[in-house]
Amino acid sequence: MKRVFLVILCLVVVGCSDNGTSVKCVDDNDCPQGQQCIAGNCQLPADEGPKTCQTINDCGIGEDCINGICVPISYEPDGGGEDGGGDPGGDPGGDPGSDPGADPAADEDKTDYSALNFRVAVSRGGTSGPATQCVLDVHPEANQGPVLPIQQLPGGYTLSGTVQSGPGADVTVLHQYPECVPAPVKADGGGNFTFYLPQGSHTLQALLSGKLAAYDTVNLSGNTSRTLTFPTGTDITGGPLFISGPVDLNNWTVQAYYRTGALAGKLAHPGVLTGPSPVGVFTIPLPEGASYDLLGYPPANEPFPLQILFEDVDPSDSQDWDLGSHLVRDGVTFSGQVTAGGSGSPGASIDLKNFSDPRLAYHGDSITDGNFQVLVRPGSFSVDVLPSAAAFAQGACGYMNPQYSLFVDQNVTIDLKTGTPVVFSGRIQDTQGSGIQGADVRLILVPRDVVEQDISICDPAPVQTDANGSFNITCNLLP
Numbered sequence: 001m002k003r004v005f006l007v008i009l010c011l012v013v014v015g016c017s018d019n020g021t022s023v024k025c026v027d028d029n030d031c032p033q034g035q036q037c038i039a040g041n042c043q044l045p046a047d048e049g050p051k052t053c054q055t056i057n058d059c060g061i062g063e064d065c066i067n068g069i070c071v072p073i074s075y076e077p078d079g080g081g082e083d084g085g086g087d088p089g090g091d092p093g094g095d096p097g098s099d100p101g102a103d104p105a106a107d108e109d110k111t112d113y114s115a116l117n118f119r120v121a122v123s124r125g126g127t128s129g130p131a132t133q134c135v136l137d138v139h140p141e142a143n144q145g146p147v148l149p150i151q152q153l154p155g156g157y158t159l160s161g162t163v164q165s166g167p168g169a170d171v172t173v174l175h176q177y178p179e180c181v182p183a184p185v186k187a188d189g190g191g192n193f194t195f196y197l198p199q200g201s202h203t204l205q206a207l208l209s210g211k212l213a214a215y216d217t218v219n220l221s222g223n224t225s226r227t228l229t230f231p232t233g234t235d236i237t238g239g240p241l242f243i244s245g246p247v248d249l250n251n252w253t254v255q256a257y258y259r260t261g262a263l264a265g266k267l268a269h270p271g272v273l274t275g276p277s278p279v280g281v282f283t284i285p286l287p288e289g290a291s292y293d294l295l296g297y298p299p300a301n302e303p304f305p306l307q308i309l310f311e312d313v314d315p316s317d318s319q320d321w322d323l324g325s326h327l328v329r330d331g332v333t334f335s336g337q338v339t340a341g342g343s344g345s346p347g348a349s350i351d352l353k354n355f356s357d358p359r360l361a362y363h364g365d366s367i368t369d370g371n372f373q374v375l376v377r378p379g380s381f382s383v384d385v386l387p388s389a390a391a392f393a394q395g396a397c398g399y400m401n402p403q404y405s406l407f408v409d410q411n412v413t414i415d416l417k418t419g420t421p422v423v424f425s426g427r428i429q430d431t432q433g434s435g436i437q438g439a440d441v442r443l444i445l446v447p448r449d450v451v452e453q454d455i456s457i458c459d460p461a462p463v464q465t466d467a468n469g470s471f472n473i474t475c476n477l478l479p
């Protein structure tokens with residue numbers, strides 16, 4: 001009886017515990033009025049001071065129970081030398097070939113990046129394992145630092161085929177995001193081509209100079225072969241194209257786009273040239289069963305922009321077989337300077353796409369001192385500016401404006417903000433959980449809002465996965 005009393009006394013009064021830590025209470029009755037018994041310690045309910053504990057379960061996420069006090073877990077890098085501290089000047093992203101789960105820097109950074117939305121593009125050659133594809137809406141886990149969830153990608157299938165009368169034809173798999181499909185291929189001497197694609201619906205396009213575009217949509221669920229045939233059409237004549245004077249214009253490229261029908265918005269003919277005889281005149285074949293818009297591309301160094309020449313051309317209507325002349329329109333100049341870190345930034349890319357007609361797309365690059373000039377037809381445009389590789393390496397981010405009005409010449413300065421480089425790690429697996437080696441991976445950061453803004457971006461250059469399927473990619477992040 002005496003021994004039992006001493007044990008109770010030890011628990012209640014002295015506060016002994018298995019690990020020797022002092023425990024001052026068992027419940028609130030053991031504490032002074034107004035205090036509570038929390039994890040064996042009497043403290044005020046709103047006490048912001050150290051939290052006591054008996055086990056790690058009494059502490060919050062990212063804390064450990066050390067000597068009865070909840071303290072943040074300290075992540076020390078593994079010793080890499082005699083000092084046991086590793087290389088303090090090493091790559092903050094760790095070894096690109098290492099398992100991201102073992103990356104000390106990733107363990108130290110527990111920042112919450114879960115609000116970021118990534119598109120992960122994976123490109124892999126060959127005829128086995130995951131095929132070229134994208135994973136959309138990928139978010140890092142909350143409070144786990146710059147670590148992306150493991151992506152398990154299904155295997156793919158071979159989509160091969162032949163372009164009839166098409167040796168040397170350019171064959172493309174169409175997609176909203178070009179990085180999500182294999183790069184275009186050129187058909188060999190027999191017109192043969194091959195792609196390796198994931199299961200699903202894919203649209204093929206074949207282009208060859210002087211011929212109408214060929215299309216086929218394939219619902220891929222196994223190795224499949226297709227034959228693409230260039231259609232025939234009715235010859236439509238137009239021109240001459242001229243400028244005030246009049247001066248007729250040769251060597252303009254006239255392209256046709258489907259305006260109606262199942263292929264609306266797609267290219268119908270890759271282009272014919274105006275002239276040389278008659279000067280400024282062109283003849284282009286167009287299939288019946290749809291109507292078309294004709295766009296004109298000027299020769300290099302001519303002071304005119306890409307523009308629509310003729311709209312709603314119907315080959316089934318004989319009145320449209322001769323379109324007549326067309327006055328080429330002038331453009332407006334979007335010019336200025338791209339800067340980064342206060343200095344001119346050469347090599348930046350400037351892309352403008354007409355807000356209501358994405359076929360009217362224009363591109364420019366900044367040159368010495370970051371100066372640029374792009375000639376466009378007047379209208380409202382989305383404007384996207386991305387830094388050069390050298391500027392990205394210095395932390396430069398991007399800029400976007402989804403609706404920029406350009407109806408008169410404008411000169412602007414676009415200052416690319418400097419972000420914080422953060423190395424994001426991830427892993428690509430097959431459906432059996434094995435890492436995929438040698439896959440090219442790109443990360444594309446999707447802007448949160450479609451408004452004018454400076455945007456965080458990731459390195460546009462792809463990286464290859466290591467033997468474990470792991471990768472590390474740097475992104476420049478704005479606050």
